[in-house]
Amino acid sequence: xxxxxxxxxxxxxxxxxxxxxxxxxxxxxxxxxxxxxxxxxxxxxxxxxxxxxxxxxxxxxxxxxxxxxxxxxxxxxxxxxxxxxxxxxxxxxxxxxxxxxxxxxxxxxxxxxxxxxxxxxxxxxxxxxxxxxxxxxxxxxxxxxxxxxxxxxxxxxxxxxxxxxxxxxxxxxxxxxxxxxxxxxxxxxxxxxxxxxxxxxxxxxxxxxxxxxxxxxxxxxxxxxxxxxxxxxxxxxxxxxxxxxxxxxxxxxxxxxxxxxxxxxxxxxxxxxxxxxxxxxxxxxxxxxxxxxxxxxxx
Numbered sequence: 585x586x587x588x589x590x591x592x593x594x595x596x597x598x599x600x601x602x603x604x605x606x607x608x609x610x611x612x613x614x615x616x617x618x619x620x621x622x623x624x625x626x627x628x629x630x631x632x633x634x635x636x637x638x639x640x641x642x643x644x645x646x647x648x649x650x651x652x653x654x655x656x657x658x659x660x661x662x663x664x665x666x667x668x669x670x671x672x673x674x675x676x677x678x679x680x681x682x683x684x685x686x687x688x689x690x691x692x693x694x695x696x697x698x699x700x701x702x703x704x705x706x707x708x709x710x711x712x713x714x715x716x717x718x719x720x721x722x723x724x725x726x727x728x729x730x731x732x733x734x735x736x737x738x739x740x741x742x743x744x745x746x747x748x749x750x751x752x753x754x755x756x757x758x759x760x761x762x763x764x765x766x767x768x769x770x771x772x773x774x775x776x777x778x779x780x781x782x783x784x785x786x787x788x789x790x791x792x793x794x795x796x797x798x799x800x801x802x803x804x805x806x807x808x809x810x811x812x813x814x815x816x817x818x819x820x821x822x823x824x825x826x827x828x829x830x831x832x833x834x835x836x837x838x839x840x841x842x843x844x845x846x847x848x849x850x851x852x853x854x855x856x857x858x859x860x861x862x863x864x865x866x867x868x869x870x871x872x873x874x875x876x877x878x879x880x881x882x883x
Contacts, residue, residue, distance in 0.1 A: 632662035646670035675704035682712035701726040703733030720748040727755025735765040753782040763789040767796035785811035794824035809837035815845030822848040838865035846872035850879035
């Protein structure tokens with residue numbers, strides 16, 4: 585059953601999530617914008633909010649952005665989920681959104697399934713003061729930024745407090761050096777979780793990543809699934825000089841690894857603190873399983 589914001593108000597509840605889509609009858613923003621404004625005024629935000637704009641249409645995105653920017657009671661947004669951006673001046677609109685006081689407490693930013701995420705969008709994020717409080721950044725199926733745009737984002741001083749970085753299937757980027765850009769960042773040194781899935785990583789990139797003590801020093805979960813790491817990349821992991829004592833979970837699903845690659849992993853002293861390794865959809869065979877079973881490192 586479709587509900588309106590007035591229906592929510594009648595229940596005398598303070599919801600912790602606002603989801604803007606047709607289920608809440610926000611398909612036309614002329615008649616119902618006032619109702620949405622009333623709802624926000626009613627919900628005086630004693631609780632932190634999750635605001636999900638991922639199912640809103642692009643034609644409505646500008647008005648939705650304006651509501652978030654201008655409503656004085658909409659000030660405790662903890663999680664912001666984006667997909668569509670305004671069709672005109674998307675970078676300027678996002679910059680205004682990220683500069684608004686209402687995002688002072690923003691901790692999680694998720695952007696998914698859009699081709700509007702350009703280098704200008706990356707620059708707008710860098711220029712925002714409010715991403716200093718950001719703890720988690722997720723970019724999934726987004727484009728069409730270039731590797732230079734991502735490099736600028738990775739070198740953003742305001743992201744020093746980031747704990748979780750997720751980049752999955754960046755559209756249009758066929759640059760094997762994304763991990764290299766990350767490993768060279770002087771600011772993303774407090775990460776606990778890293779996902780670089782379907783990022784077209786090659787063995788040489790893995791070498792850069794595992795030779796960067798600063799980036800991996802506090803990382804407990806590393807997801808490199810669905811990349812062309814191969815057994816050569818596993819050799820680079822074995823040859824890494826550092827010992828990543830915080831690393832507990834490693835995902836190498838579907839990375840083109842054979843039994844020789846498993847041999848390298850089984851003898852990688854840098855992985856001696858590991859508690860979980862995902863090698864599914866790799867052709868490791870019985871020999872690879874034996875290497876894991878008899879490993880004196882992965883115990």
